[in-house]
Amino acid sequence: MQKMETLSSLRIFKTILIILSLVLLFNIPTQAQGLLYKLRPIQHDLAASKIGEPATTKPYDYILKFLSSSSFPSRASFPSDFLFGTGSSALQIEGAGHEGGRGLGIWDDIVNQHKDVYGDVDKFPKKIEHYKRYKEDVQLLKRLGVNSYRMSISWSRVMPNGTLEGGINKEGINFYNNLINELLENGIEPFVTILHFDYPLALKQKFGGFLNHSIVKHYKDYSELLFKTYGDRVKYWTTINEVEVTSIFQYMLNIDNISTDEECKTTRKCTLSYTLLHNFLLAHASTSKLYRTKFQAIQGGEIGLVLSSGCYVPYSSKLEDVAATQRLMDFYWGWILDPVFHGNYPKIMRKLVGNRLPKFTKKEKKMLKGSTNFIGINYYTSHFAIYEPNRTKSIGDSYDALARSEVFNEEGKPLGYKDQYAWNYVYPEGLYNMLLYIKDKYKNPKVYITENGVASTKIPNPLKDEHRIAYIAAHINATKAAIDDGANVRGYFAWAAFDTFEFQAGYSGNWGLYHVDFNDNLKRIPTDAAKWYRKYLTHDLRD
Numbered sequence: 433m434q435k436m437e438t439l440s441s442l443r444i445f446k447t448i449l450i451i452l453s454l455v456l457l458f459n460i461p462t463q464a465q466g467l468l469y470k471l472r473p474i475q476h477d478l479a480a481s482k483i484g485e486p487a488t489t490k491p492y493d494y495i496l497k498f499l500s501s502s503s504f505p506s507r508a509s510f511p512s513d514f515l516f517g518t519g520s521s522a523l524q525i526e527g528a529g530h531e532g533g534r535g536l537g538i539w540d541d542i543v544n545q546h547k548d549v550y551g552d553v554d555k556f557p558k559k560i561e562h563y564k565r566y567k568e569d570v571q572l573l574k575r576l577g578v579n580s581y582r583m584s585i586s587w588s589r590v591m592p593n594g595t596l597e598g599g600i601n602k603e604g605i606n607f608y609n610n611l612i613n614e615l616l617e618n619g620i621e622p623f624v625t626i627l628h629f630d631y632p633l634a635l636k637q638k639f640g641g642f643l644n645h646s647i648v649k650h651y652k653d654y655s656e657l658l659f660k661t662y663g664d665r666v667k668y669w670t671t672i673n674e675v676e677v678t679s680i681f682q683y684m685l686n687i688d689n690i691s692t693d694e695e696c697k698t699t700r701k702c703t704l705s706y707t708l709l710h711n712f713l714l715a716h717a718s719t720s721k722l723y724r725t726k727f728q729a730i731q732g733g734e735i736g737l738v739l740s741s742g743c744y745v746p747y748s749s750k751l752e753d754v755a756a757t758q759r760l761m762d763f764y765w766g767w768i769l770d771p772v773f774h775g776n777y778p779k780i781m782r783k784l785v786g787n788r789l790p791k792f793t794k795k796e797k798k799m800l801k802g803s804t805n806f807i808g809i810n811y812y813t814s815h816f817a818i819y820e821p822n823r824t825k826s827i828g829d830s831y832d833a834l835a836r837s838e839v840f841n842e843e844g845k846p847l848g849y850k851d852q853y854a855w856n857y858v859y860p861e862g863l864y865n866m867l868l869y870i871k872d873k874y875k876n877p878k879v880y881i882t883e884n885g886v887a888s889t890k891i892p893n894p895l896k897d898e899h900r901i902a903y904i905a906a907h908i909n910a911t912k913a914a915i916d917d918g919a920n921v922r923g924y925f926a927w928a929a930f931d932t933f934e935f936q937a938g939y940s941g942n943w944g945l946y947h948v949d950f951n952d953n954l955k956r957i958p959t960d961a962a963k964w965y966r967k968y969l970t971h972d973l974r975d
């Protein structure tokens with residue numbers, strides 16, 4: 433799920449750059465000296481991406497041409513055990529929210545309370561009825577030729593009030609048993625997210641959900657149930673999806689209460705972002721420890737966590753923007769990666785956030801360090817980073833980073849080309865750079881690209897999504913380039929398998945490789961990108 437860009441429209445607040453404090457003047461050069469960030473551009477022809485140019489030429493033509501050339505990396509040029517898949521999440525496709533014994537989830541509540549803000553609210557309860565049509569959907573996945581499918585389990589469906597005392601829902605347990613078996617029988621490895629945004633509302637109502645450390649115990653109970661029940665067959669687990677997006681959106685942006693107007697430092701909200709992420713990390717680490725000590729040796733799987741990220745590129749060559757770039761990386765990726773690889777938050781975060789940043793105990797640090805077998809990254813686009821000393825409002829980046837992301841740089845140029853059918857700028861180099869950055873900074877961990885894709889928001893015919901072919905192909909190419917340069921990438925999952933409910937945008941983004949026709953009994957129809965992906969995975973494109 434990609435929510436970051438909803439923000440661009442919110443980027444109406446342009447805080448004026450003012451006098452630097454003495455402290456900052458002192459800090460910036462020293463931070464910049466230790467800068468790890470190196471931009472490694474992939475050369476490509478950006479001639480077609482001049483700003484303001486009408487969409488008469490397709491900015492991605494050069495990719496389509498490249499696709500049929502012998503330099504495009506074939507499926508066979510990737511390792512044979514490389515996972516090529518696609519994904520979805522329980523909340524976004526299952527439907528049957530009130531059926532099969534499922535309890536209410538937090539998103540049932542959020543969407544109900546803000547019907548005016550969320551698109552396609554009428555379609556929210558049924559979604560695309562994957563719960564009922566999973567067998568058909570597995571056949572569609574099989575047709576794509578993927579060897580893996582990223583899915584998530586709904587906590588509310590297997591443990592309706594979130595706790596063991598509240599009981600286990602047999603019907604929910606059976607549903608995922610059937611889905612997992614169906615996938616395996618069709619040669620598709622399930623790649624399972626334990627928590628993808630939604631969790632039982634009862635936990636939030638009773639004690640504040642992930643704002644309360646008590647949830648760690650319940651999350652661990654829930655995960656243990658999954659390992660015990662499905663771990664004989666599931667070999668890829670991820671604990672939590674996009675914890676930083678959830679934390680920033682839920683509190684800095686106050687998504688529950690759709691308002692971005694409050695000053696961060698003076699309210700509880702922005703501090704709550706740090707609390708929320710802290711508990712997410714502790715839930716991740718204790719569950720990972722449980723898996724690794726109790727299940728891994730017998731079951732032979734691996735466990736990781738998933739972050740959402742774009743790369744950052746300096747807004748200008750000014751030292752302060754270069755330092756701001758590193759800070760945004762530390763505040764966004766480092767916020768998670770430093771704890772799970774090194775056992776603590778980045779130094780710069782501890783310094784700038786001060787006592788609003790929760791602290792890990794010695795024991796927790798030990799538990800966190802090395803708590804992941806791999807990293808999942810969800811990549812969509814990248815941004816410039818600009819120094820901003822006086823942020824009074826949060827607009828999608830961490831308020832405390834003294835930096836802000838920007839779509840255009842000092843010269844008014846974007847990163848990559850504008851996709852005229854979507855909302856974003858397409859910048860596969862950002863994926864490459866990020867993979868290389870993670871390789872260098874965190875000792876080359878295993879990485880899966882757990883989401884990558886583009887919307888078809890402004891497309892006349894959602895089935896004619898040639899722009900998505902170009903998008904996916906260019907990112908597969910960037911992935912291969914990163915592997916060739918030593919990054920330990922083990923899989924790629926196109927987002928999304930089917931049209932998914934994308935919160936504020938509802939279904940308007942047409943994210944699916946399979947388009948779902950809401951006027952024709954939720955019929956699933958392969959788009960051109962689905963046909964291309966199938967051909968890529970199952971034939972040689974140059975045949």
Ligand SMILES: *[C@@H]1O[C@H](CO)[C@@H](O)[C@H](O)[C@H]1NC(C)=O
Pocket residue numbers: 593594595597598599634635638
């Ligand atoms: C869940 O249900 C059990 C049994 O009714 C109850 O004891 C517990 O307090 C409930 N927990 C929550 C979080 O609602």
Ligand SMILES: *[C@@H]1O[C@H](CO)[C@@H](O)[C@H](O)[C@H]1NC(C)=O
Pocket residue numbers: 639640644645646
């Ligand atoms: C956290 O949850 C516990 C119950 O598990 C409760 O006693 C406590 O008051 C909660 N704390 C907050 C800050 O809500």
Ligand SMILES: *[C@@H]1O[C@H](CO)[C@@H](O)[C@H](O)[C@H]1NC(C)=O
Pocket residue numbers: 689691694
């Ligand atoms: C929503 O936010 C406003 C301030 O931004 C606050 O006064 C109000 O109580 C909040 N409402 C809810 C339901 O949280």
Ligand SMILES: *[C@@H]1O[C@H](CO)[C@@H](O)[C@H](O)[C@H]1NC(C)=O
Pocket residue numbers: 447450451822824
């Ligand atoms: C930051 O901006 C606010 C208004 O946007 C202003 O009142 C304040 O004085 C500024 N702070 C500094 C340090 O410049």
Ligand SMILES: *[C@@H]1O[C@H](CO)[C@@H](O)[C@H](O)[C@H]1NC(C)=O
Pocket residue numbers: 474475476494495498860906909910912913
């Ligand atoms: C594909 O990747 C190579 C680097 O291996 C790069 O030189 C080339 O420009 C990329 N092509 C496209 C269309 O992105």
